[in-house]
Amino acid sequence: MEETINSTSRKDKFKFAHRDEIIHDTKFETKPVSYLHDCMRRFVKNKASVVGAFIILLIILFSIFEPIFDQKNHVGNDYLNNEFAEPYFANVLPRVKLFDGTGFWDGTKVEQYNDRELKKLQVNDSNYDRVVEIKSRNLLMPGMYMNEVKINTYAIGCKNLTSLTPEQYQALVEHEKSNGTYHQNIKTSSAQKGSIMKPLVDYESYVDSVAEQLNLDVNSSSLIRNLRNAYIQNQYFFKLEPVKVGNGYSDTQFRVVEDENGNPIDVYLRDGEGNLVYEKLINGVYTVRVDYYDYVTYKNGFEPIYTFGANQQGKDICLRLAKGASFSLMLGICITLVNFIIGLIWGAISGYYGGRVDLIMERFTDIISNIPTVIIMSIANIQFVNNEQLKNALGPAGIVVFAIFIAFIYNGWVGVASTTRMQFYRFKGQEYVLASRTLGAKDSRLIFKHILPNATGTLVTRSVLMIPGIIFSEASLSYLGIINFESSGIYSIGSMLNEGKIAGLANYPHILLFPSIIICLLMISFNLFGNGLRDAFNTTLRGSED
Numbered sequence: 001m002e003e004t005i006n007s008t009s010r011k012d013k014f015k016f017a018h019r020d021e022i023i024h025d026t027k028f029e030t031k032p033v034s035y036l037h038d039c040m041r042r043f044v045k046n047k048a049s050v051v052g053a054f055i056i057l058l059i060i061l062f063s064i065f066e067p068i069f070d071q072k073n074h075v076g077n078d079y080l081n082n083e084f085a086e087p088y089f090a091n092v093l094p095r096v097k098l099f100d101g102t103g104f105w106d107g108t109k110v111e112q113y114n115d116r117e118l119k120k121l122q123v124n125d126s127n128y129d130r131v132v133e134i135k136s137r138n139l140l141m142p143g144m145y146m147n148e149v150k151i152n153t154y155a156i157g158c159k160n161l162t163s164l165t166p167e168q169y170q171a172l173v174e175h176e177k178s179n180g181t182y183h184q185n186i187k188t189s190s191a192q193k194g195s196i197m198k199p200l201v202d203y204e205s206y207v208d209s210v211a212e213q214l215n216l217d218v219n220s221s222s223l224i225r226n227l228r229n230a231y232i233q234n235q236y237f238f239k240l241e242p243v244k245v246g247n248g249y250s251d252t253q254f255r256v257v258e259d260e261n262g263n264p265i266d267v268y269l270r271d272g273e274g275n276l277v278y279e280k281l282i283n284g285v286y287t288v289r290v291d292y293y294d295y296v297t298y299k300n301g302f303e304p305i306y307t308f309g310a311n312q313q314g315k316d317i318c319l320r321l322a323k324g325a326s327f328s329l330m331l332g333i334c335i336t337l338v339n340f341i342i343g344l345i346w347g348a349i350s351g352y353y354g355g356r357v358d359l360i361m362e363r364f365t366d367i368i369s370n371i372p373t374v375i376i377m378s379i380a381n382i383q384f385v386n387n388e389q390l391k392n393a394l395g396p397a398g399i400v401v402f403a404i405f406i407a408f409i410y411n412g413w414v415g416v417a418s419t420t421r422m423q424f425y426r427f428k429g430q431e432y433v434l435a436s437r438t439l440g441a442k443d444s445r446l447i448f449k450h451i452l453p454n455a456t457g458t459l460v461t462r463s464v465l466m467i468p469g470i471i472f473s474e475a476s477l478s479y480l481g482i483i484n485f486e487s488s489g490i491y492s493i494g495s496m497l498n499e500g501k502i503a504g505l506a507n508y509p510h511i512l513l514f515p516s517i518i519i520c521l522l523m524i525s526f527n528l529f530g531n532g533l534r535d536a537f538n539t540t541l542r543g544s545e546d
Helices: 001-009 035-044 047-068 117-123 166-179 201-214 223-235 292-300 317-354 355-367 373-387 388-413 416-429 430-438 441-478 493-503 510-535
Strands: 108-114 132-139 144-152 158-164 240-244 248-256 280-281 283-291
Touching: 035 047, 047 317, 108 117, 108 132, 108 223, 117 132, 117 144, 117 248, 132 493, 158 166, 158 292, 166 283, 201 223, 223 240, 223 248, 280 510, 283 292, 317 355, 317 388, 317 416, 317 441, 317 493, 317 510, 355 388, 355 416, 373 441, 388 416, 388 441, 416 441, 430 441, 441 493, 441 510, 493 510
Parallel strands: none
Antiparallel strands: 108 144, 132 144, 158 283, 240 248, 280 283
């Protein structure tokens, strides 16, 4: 046995390595990689996280630049919060001018009307046709058809303006003259197609004549009252007469009165010579009737086109969504930052020292975490929002934001503290921590240099996901009516979702659709982004992808 070992271990089989050389440390050929650089390198390799970060960036850029470049943001005619609002354009559908006439995103919708109601839509003296296309006709009963009609929601017709100052009226007249559409001693309105100013309507005299003809009381008859309301609400310029039902007349159904040539008979206001009257001066202010779409274009210098449609107050959903997303993101980020700092300090102390300190701190945390946010928000509303001194100091908007901060920070840090505590219990017994303590490292160095960096991935993921969580919580509280942004003049994604709920999904789905898309994108994107950050900040994965 010994002979075998010696035979296989002969000296000639061994030689000295670098016997005559002095060995020095070899200089690295590559550049040193910092911790953050290494995290970024791992993050960009996660394609899903990059996509999530890109979507978040797009939403942030949208919330910044949409209010800057949207012309409607620079024309404030709503006195509550000085934003663009045109009530006559309430609930108009999304429109992009590039798609006009395609039936997609062009502000049109399909509705059903019988022949009598369709005639009222087709007869107009506006510059734009309400009826774009009759898609189909279905026979309901002999002599009665139901029509499927494509409607232009932006063709809202002509409206009365009752408070034009002499300066505003004169500027409008000069504009009409410059376009060659100014009226003067005109007996028919057909020559004024394309003008902003339209003849005034004298429906009161006609309604009185109908009441006299049918021997009805002007003040008590439901037929006359409904006829007058039809003129007030729809501002018809033509004669309407009640539909005959048996031996009498319907109180609610009216049809267009036509002459022998089939043309509607108008109820325009005329002077003694039979000329159309376009303006009335009463107490120093003018009353005029205008094509409202063209008037808004003239007044503001741009067409009232709503990319995402309008809400029930005629406010631009796209512009409000940009501002609402900006407010919601800032609210979520600020509250998350405060909760993260409080939770990190609390959890680090509790997890690192443990024992009786941990026991006392955990019992306090249990009490705080078991109080629902809804209750805290209700108390904050009572104590802060209705406090006149605070309202005068912070303003209506500031007091609402302050109440939201109190409600979400009260126990919002508990989750971060619990995660931090768990991570400290996980890492504080590791060999490298014990070795550092043996070598005399202080508690602060152990916490911030050795334990906290290893817990960063989990903490960052938890914190990033808090942002959409806060946005969702705010939306829920807005739905419940606990947070009221309307009185404060500010709005968020949650308040816009509440607007969509009130408007109704069946009637106006666009009011709810776009805020829902934004909040869904935020939730998914922050989830992907947070997962990528967790893997990037996880030091145990360093070099695993190489």
